[in-house]
Amino acid sequence: MPTALITGASAGIGRSFAESLARRxxxxxxxxxxxxxxxxLARELxxxxxxxxxxxxxxxxxxxxRESVADRxxxxxxxxxxxxxxxxxxxxxxxxxxxxxxxxxxxxHVLAPMRLCRAALPQMIAHGAGGIxxxxxxxxxxxxxxxxxxxxxxxxxxxxxxxxxxxxxRTGVRVQALCPGFTHTEIHDEMLQVKQQIPSWLxxxxxxxxxxxxxxxxxxxxxxxxxxxxxxxxMAVLQLIPHALxxxxxxxxxxxx
Numbered sequence: 001m002p003t004a005l006i007t008g009a010s011a012g013i014g015r016s017f018a019e020s021l022a023r024r025x026x027x028x029x030x031x032x033x034x035x036x037x038x039x040x041l042a043r044e045l046x047x048x049x050x051x052x053x054x055x056x057x058x059x060x061x062x063x064x065x066r067e068s069v070a071d072r073x074x075x076x077x078x079x080x081x082x083x084x085x086x087x088x089x090x091x092x093x094x095x096x097x098x099x100x101x102x103x104x105x106x107x108x109h110v111l112a113p114m115r116l117c118r119a120a121l122p123q124m125i126a127h128g129a130g131g132i133x134x135x136x137x138x139x140x141x142x143x144x145x146x147x148x149x150x151x152x153x154x155x156x157x158x159x160x161x162x163x164x165x166x167x168x169x170r171t172g173v174r175v176q177a178l179c180p181g182f183t184h185t186e187i188h189d190e191m192l193q194v195k196q197q198i199p200s201w202l203x204x205x206x207x208x209x210x211x212x213x214x215x216x217x218x219x220x221x222x223x224x225x226x227x228x229x230x231x232x233x234x235m236a237v238l239q240l241i242p243h244a245l246x247x248x249x250x251x252x253x254x255x256x257x
Contacts, residue, residue, distance in 0.1 A: 001051065003079055005029040005120075007060055007069070007112070008086030010037040012185030013135060016206040017083050018045060020214060026081070027052040031069055033059045060086055060116070061108035070119035078127065082120045084113035084157075085135040089150050102149050109153035114160065121173065128172035131217055134161045136177045138226060141235055144250030154179075158224060165223040177224050178213045180204065181231040204228050 004021050008014040009030035018028055022045040032038035035057040042053035056072065059065040073079060087109055090101050113134050124130030139147070140154030161177035168175060182203045204227065212227040226232045238246070 001025055001027045003027045004081035006083040007031045010034050010041055013206045014085040016210040020210050022049040022051050029054045031056045031058050060112040061104045066112050066115050070115050073119040079120055080130055082132045091146055094148055105149055110156050124173045125171050131174045133176045133178055136179045138179050138181045162223055176217050179226045180209045183209055
């Protein structure tokens with residue numbers, strides 16, 4: 001059976017990836033910070049789908065956690081799919097918010113995916129097969145007050161994945177930057193005030209996002225995956241707006257104290 005490793009596997013998009021891949025017959029390595037939740041998910045999926053599920057407790061935003069997962073990847077006899085999904089969001093202007101959550105977010109969104117890709121790629125290239133999905137966001141294509149680092153980290157992740165795609169030509173290894181829009185996950189549940197301002201028709205279910213992502217990777221589709229026609233249309237229109245106008249719109253649209 002093929003093997004997949006998922007970070008941030010216990011909730012949201014990560015959990016949906018785990019459920020979808022288990023249905024496809026993948027053995028799973030589920031990585032999350034919450035031991036109880038990730039072990040419960042591993043038991044559930046193993047029982048329901050008859051696949052092997054290994055639960056690993058690690059915080060890949062920390063140096064020790066990141067290196068422990070990287071070491072385990074290197075030690076695996078084979079890894080067919082790596083999904084760098086772990087993430088969270090902060091809100092508030094940079095000058096007025098606590099520094100450590102910002103630093104943690106950069107370590108989680110930037111350092112962790114890069115390090116785990118570096119651990120997985122040599123073996124994938126040697127086997128001439130494999131896939132990596134880096135869960136980015138359409139936030140990486142925009143900017144504005146109140147979430148400058150979140151958008152910047154996602155912009156990095158999308159650009160990083162595009163660059164990897166050019167390095168992996170003719171290796172048999174596929175990469176994807178998954179850029180969902182508003183998705184029903186715990187990240188948005190924790191930002192209830194923000195969530196209530198977004199029209200309901202813009203939201204997607206995490207399971208639908210994951211099915212689109214996996215389908216596009218399996219078909220060898222474009223390296224950047226923006227699930228949902230409405231999201232793709234929004235991004236296409238956005239690219240036509242000059243940056244000076246986008247800046248004015250962002251400042252007017254989000255007056256933060």
